[in-house]
Amino acid sequence: MTAQDSRPPHDATGVLVIGSVTMDVTTFSSRLPRPGETFLGDAFTLVLGGKGANQAVAAGRAGAPIRFVGCVGEDLFAPLVRQGLTDAGVDIGHLREVPGQTGVAHIRVDASGENDIVMVPLANAELTAEQIDSALEELAPTSEVLLTQLEIPFALTMHAIRGAHDKGLTVVLDPAPAHDLEESIWPLVDVVTPNETEASLLTGIEVDSREAAVQAGQWFLDRGVTHALITMAGAGCVLVGTGSVRHVPAHRVEVVDTTAAGDAFAGYLAASLAAGEDLPRAINRAGAAGALAVTRRGASPSLPRAAEVDAHLATLAGTQDPADGSGGDEGDHP
Template sequence: MTNKVVVLGSLNVDTTLHIDQMPKPGETISARSKTNSAGGKGANQAVAAARSGAITSFIGQVGDDGNGQFMIDALKNDRINTDHVAVDQAHGTGSAVILLDSQGQNSIMVYGGANQAMETGMLAKSESLIESADILISEFETPQEVTYEAFKLAKKHGVTTILNPAPASKIIDGLLEVTDLIVPNETESATLTGIEVNDTASMDANADKFAQMGIAHLIITVGDRGAYYHTPSDSGFVPAFKVQAKDTTAAGDTFIGAFSSKVNQDLSNIEEALVYAQQASSITVQRLGALPSIPTAAEIENEYKS
């Protein structure tokens, strides 16, 4: 079965500065090189889903500028439906500056722009699109109020909702009640629950806390260690595939997008989908950039064929 995935999220043009090491406070350093590419958590997740075979559509907003058209074209290049990407006359297209050191670690500064100017009213035109989906994904680079309204529409029509609470911030009332699966990394999970993530027991404690908050299905990604999952009937840990990372940008987004292309609507094959998602993100971290680093299903299959 081919999943129909809708992503409600951010569209950013990424500027990456390649540096030897992160600057100290007050320090001026030189960048070895600079690259520009399409990105944003929403765009990355949508492209990852599309390249893994999902029929993918996007709900978002760009500015009336060259960067906005650049982002729309980038989505179309991966056969993503952009009919529900609005153009905002008052705000510029979102952008991000990424500092990438020689060890492959990054620091990211994001300008929300048109992403943060999204309003709930724009969803009126998107209900039929959401109704037709199997999976709806959103994150926190667009307003939570918009995600909440979209998730309510999804639940009205029996669509599975996946929330990536990144960057972590206080979750508005009601949103978790219409979320089927939450996928934070270890830092985001600790921020939301108040429980540090450092071993299996602490992951279980995070799962218990999320259950109290109304979320029965949880995945916590822990970088190059792997991913923990918890459902009402099972829990476990899927180790990451060991590779030499060049750039961790978009690794988490690749994970979520690839996962959404394989997981069943009832989340019954969560562990199987997790393994595939780990395979996809392991390839992403070996490449530079956001969208350019995301692998296709054929690349993943070739890399990990049994």
Template sequence: MIKFEILVVGSSNTDMVIKAGHLPSAGETILGGVFFMNPGGKGANQAVAAARLGGKITFICKTGNDIFGKQSVQLFEEEGINTSYLLSDPKNPSGVALITVDDDAENCIVVASGANATLSPNDLQKTQEVIGNAGIVLMQLEIPLETVEYVAEKAINAGAKVILNPAPACKLPDSLLKKLFIITPNQTEAEMLTEIKVIDIDTAKQAAKIIQAKGVENVIITLGQNGALVLTEDVFTHVKAHKVNAVDTTAAGDVFNGALSVGLAENLDLIAATEFACKAAAIAVTRLGAQSSAPYRNEISQVFNNNI
């Protein structure tokens, strides 16, 4: 059962997705197949994933005062997410992401941040109570870095554990890294943080060590179809992925992070929580879309034949 509340602070977008045979090269026009719109944004994806898996979720984001923003709020409420702290920007549109997915389930994404880029520390002055009530605070990097740093500072002062999914990839100050309980980069993001090209378990270990030396308590590098590498204290653990027929990897990392947060909120140890997250992500990649791909708790039990 849930022991801690989870606060997710991050972005909310509307994803516009086209399935195509391959990802276009520069200057290339290709004819795609299926088009659909889906609620997305890394923050929203992670909040929805965690809620569907049984988490008690409060989500803070900023949308535009437009149809996309209003639809997003309605969807969050339908998922059982606490929307009391959502903000609306009267000047900027809601965020939008343009996504192409190829036949190998790989994707390329361009994001127009819109209102997400205006979520500032000043917006969060009245959120100390909800930060104080959270056992876990989960964030990403589709909102301003100064806002991420502000929330991290408030969270650790309140005794919460901060998880950062450092996506999209960028350099991060050591002052922020030292506040993190867990960081969850993928291979590209780990390379950005360390200048180590992560291509296998050995290079992942090198990168994880460098990140940990910057002050992060625990490091989890996600490795796609190779699972995840966990570094806690001086111990490495390779959590293997589950073999599935992937059709779209768009929100796999978001589902992983949402599930990881739920596992930790239920007092699972870090390895067990990572195993749970790998199971959730394995189901997500078998489906198209971002939030639409996030599994429910009973689906994990059914697919993997256990009660977690």
């Protein structure tokens, strides 16, 4: 789904993820504690996380040949990270070990499934432009899509986008956590996928309605992005392209934990585009993956496998033609 005809042609189906990896320390409780309060929880998990790693696992479970570029420390968490990625079929040949600690995310989840997260980058801050260049040189010829985020130093995200664009890859940017980027980057992005909060922070437009999402999407297009996909949880998502707007309703599910729902969406979107799906169909499959992810606890453990996503979509086939990308009835998460 490469938008700029001047880039080199590609005949590959791989997804290259450049991003963060953490160990996720997650607590579950009926509500979140107030400032200064100690509150008893219900459960605790320690699992692979980080937006980059989660998205790599999701793309791998979607069926894409997947390669991950990132950094881990020299601590007890590093072997757990490697095992979690390789178990999902992720190529970790460019996962570099650096002195110090592996990144950590502290996640708190309440009974409604909502969460808050403190992410400590640690080893993720040691990623380098040279490491990115080496990975692109080796892996770009067999990759179709670059998927990246903003949990690594944002200057390196921009470096990765420039390099991937120059080598002909379709660039998908999940701008989370939101951070201002150089204006020169936007024309190199094929698909940007902010949620409503990130879109509001980046554009200055309060995304509290479908109409506002369209305005925010147009803000990205005005700066050169080919497609803007604004996700809005229970309100579905809005796809804005040149001269076109498409609303994609959400999938109705029971929410248990929203952690990594956006990563499931991004990973499946990238994998579907790399496999040659058009954007509406890719969004439909990504929406199903994100919906299934919120029905389970945890980050990487909640990421669904391809057979589960396909089965979920099959249940919707009688109510909506999958070709229109709507993904069935409006519900809780895109």
